[in-house]
Amino acid sequence: xxxxxxxxxxxxxxxxxxxxxxxxxxxxxxxxxxxxxxxxxxxxxxxxxxxxxxxxxxxxxxxxxxxxxxxxxxxxxxxxxxxxxxxxxxxxxxxxxxxxxxxxxxxxxxxxxxxxxxxxxxxxxxxxxxxxxxxxxxxxxxxxxxxxxxxxxxxxxxxxxxxxxxxxxxxxxxxxxxxxxxxxxxxxxxxxxxxxxxxxxxxxxxxxxxxxxxxxxxxxxxxxxxxxxxxxxxxxxxxxxxxxxxxxxxxxxxxxxxxxxxxxxxxxxxxxxxxxxxxxxxxxxxxxxxxxxxxxxxxxxxxxxxxxxxxxxxxxxxxxxxxxxxxxxxxx
Amino acid sequence: xxxxxxxxxxxxxxxxxxxxxxxxxxxxxxxxxxxxxxxxxxxxxxxxxxxxxxxxxxxxxxxxxxxxxxxxxxxxxxxxxxxxxxxxxxxxxxxxxxxxxxxxxxxxxxxxxxxxxxxxxxxxxxxxxxxxxxxxxxxxxxxxxxxxxxxxxxxxxxxxxxxxxxxxxxxxxxxxxxxxxxxxxxxxxxxxxxxxxxxxxxxxxxxxxxxxxxxxxxxxxxxxxxxxxxxxxxxxxxxxxxxxxxxxxxxxxxxxxxxxxxxxxxxxxxxxxxxxxxxxxxxxxxxxxxxxxxxxxxxxxxxxxxxxxxxxxxxxxxxxxxxxxxxxxxxx
Numbered sequence: 001x002x003x004x005x006x007x008x009x010x011x012x013x014x015x016x017x018x019x020x021x022x023x024x025x026x027x028x029x030x031x032x033x034x035x036x037x038x039x040x041x042x043x044x045x046x047x048x049x050x051x052x053x054x055x056x057x058x059x060x061x062x063x064x065x066x067x068x069x070x071x072x073x074x075x076x077x078x079x080x081x082x083x084x085x086x087x088x089x090x091x092x093x094x095x096x097x098x099x100x101x102x103x104x105x106x107x108x109x110x111x112x113x114x115x116x117x118x119x120x121x122x123x124x125x126x127x128x129x130x131x132x133x134x135x136x137x138x139x140x141x142x143x144x145x146x147x148x149x150x151x152x153x154x155x156x157x158x159x160x161x162x163x164x165x166x167x168x169x170x171x172x173x174x175x176x177x178x179x180x181x182x183x184x185x186x187x188x189x190x191x192x193x194x195x196x197x198x199x200x201x202x203x204x205x206x207x208x209x210x211x212x213x214x215x216x217x218x219x220x221x222x223x224x225x226x227x228x229x230x231x232x233x234x235x236x237x238x239x240x241x242x243x244x245x246x247x248x249x250x251x252x253x254x255x256x257x258x259x260x261x262x263x264x265x266x267x268x269x270x271x272x273x274x275x276x277x278x279x280x281x282x283x284x285x286x287x288x289x290x291x292x293x294x295x296x297x298x299x300x301x302x303x304x305x306x307x308x309x310x311x312x313x314x315x316x317x318x319x320x321x322x323x324x325x326x327x328x329x330x331x332x
Numbered sequence: 333x334x335x336x337x338x339x340x341x342x343x344x345x346x347x348x349x350x351x352x353x354x355x356x357x358x359x360x361x362x363x364x365x366x367x368x369x370x371x372x373x374x375x376x377x378x379x380x381x382x383x384x385x386x387x388x389x390x391x392x393x394x395x396x397x398x399x400x401x402x403x404x405x406x407x408x409x410x411x412x413x414x415x416x417x418x419x420x421x422x423x424x425x426x427x428x429x430x431x432x433x434x435x436x437x438x439x440x441x442x443x444x445x446x447x448x449x450x451x452x453x454x455x456x457x458x459x460x461x462x463x464x465x466x467x468x469x470x471x472x473x474x475x476x477x478x479x480x481x482x483x484x485x486x487x488x489x490x491x492x493x494x495x496x497x498x499x500x501x502x503x504x505x506x507x508x509x510x511x512x513x514x515x516x517x518x519x520x521x522x523x524x525x526x527x528x529x530x531x532x533x534x535x536x537x538x539x540x541x542x543x544x545x546x547x548x549x550x551x552x553x554x555x556x557x558x559x560x561x562x563x564x565x566x567x568x569x570x571x572x573x574x575x576x577x578x579x580x581x582x583x584x585x586x587x588x589x590x591x592x593x594x595x596x597x598x599x600x601x602x603x604x605x606x607x608x609x610x611x612x613x614x615x616x617x618x619x620x621x622x623x624x625x626x627x628x629x630x631x632x633x634x635x636x637x638x639x640x641x642x643x644x645x646x647x648x649x650x651x652x653x654x655x656x657x658x659x660x661x662x663x664x
Binding site: 122123124125141142144171177178180181182184185186188189190191192193194195196197198199200201202203205208209210211212213214215216217219220221222223224225226228231232235236239242243245246247248249250252253254256257260261264267268270271272273274275277278279280281284285 | 554
């Protein structure tokens, strides 16, 4: 029987356990561990693991696949610690939100005969810990796969097979590319959320102001509720890309500030651009077929057909400068 | 029978109609109109209005309350247009997201005997139009009330009565204060959303990057899907406050950028601060009783009791610098 070991039974580790046990059934034994005893108990109760094994050497010896699902900096220590106990042919993977450093550690630290294939399922919630784990979260999620240079083809295939079994979409990426892209679409949004909270809650008027904070504030600040340790590890293993995207964002926001200040036409264009950009993203995302390592296959023409009229009408509304013609109401 | 006229049957206008009809029953007749014939039809079908009256003069003549629920710049034109047809004792209110200019227009343009009482229910979605209208959205929502200087006490009471009837929490505010606060907790988050979309979707890597965009990106970009006309009007009637908060935010984000770059300890503090700030906001919000015009009555001691341990444990985790002690796993 195949043995899959999950180290770290937080939100993602436990969700993976649930998804693997549901989809791969009796062919595999899922063994799990965590430094928090309560996490192990919860994961077991939820049915995310077949059994727990707190003794890491015993857990990884002879394992087919070891999944690291801890905060990123802990993965390095775990890899170093596991080395003497690893068996030829074991495949190690992870689920961390940055890939360049993790893949480099896997390549450098793990012994010959053990392949490292980095992974990153694009799924998450702002909560952490196993209690909100959910196999459905991984269904349809893009699953980035970054094999270390010396990983065997077979090792890579085994991780792709897991991703496919749980209903995710495996997507091959270069680790550097992955980290740059994910900085823009995940780490940047998180830091905006952090900065929004810190800008507002530390201001003099916060007590009064907080009463007016509603669903918009709640959504934009949601990510700031994420686990600080996890996000600290993400930031320190992806510094350059994050700083690059923060700089790009600040430049863009400063331009927007100037448009608000005294360029109504420019502001209108920026608002319509954003409106259209988000609509395109959603249409594109929903029309995508699962694919491995191919480019994005979006049909711009198709999107144009759907979006064209709506965007045109937004521009027309803008042209009215918000001036409704009240005489139109008179035609009763 | 009392007549309440709603001009503008978008998301908020239609939600108000639904809430008023459900809560105030047969005592009032709700009359609605919109420039879009399809909006009128939808609002009618949903039961948000008793009848439609496209002829504004006929609608407002003898009305008890007129609710302006159009984009903000259109409100000014509507007020000017309505003047000759208004009856003594009618109360005009609005639901716009900025109050200083709207209240000034109400004070300046409306005839003697007609009171203007500005209003702003803190509820919304990123969609617009009547089809997503929902009376429940207003339940429990803070409802800012900003009477114009010459509004009668009776006029103000009638708007407070509506807010209370639909289950919202009336909250008296100075219009300038309102606009400054709402710039921080609503207009700023919207512009962050716009800027995130424009920064990412216009970048060279967007096609690849967009595949990795997941729930975090979706939530932070959600507000950018809001109606551009509505938001343009908000921006041009609240320029100074928005520019002020954008400047504050950019300053904070730039500091955060520097922490990511080379101050891990400072970064940890910023992440824990944000984590704590958001948790405090949620606890505070959920513990608040409805109140009219009082200060926020948060019990810091109570929050300390709830948050104390969790925050302390976050700091302790940080102290470990993400270094798990793998030898702990050995104690099986």
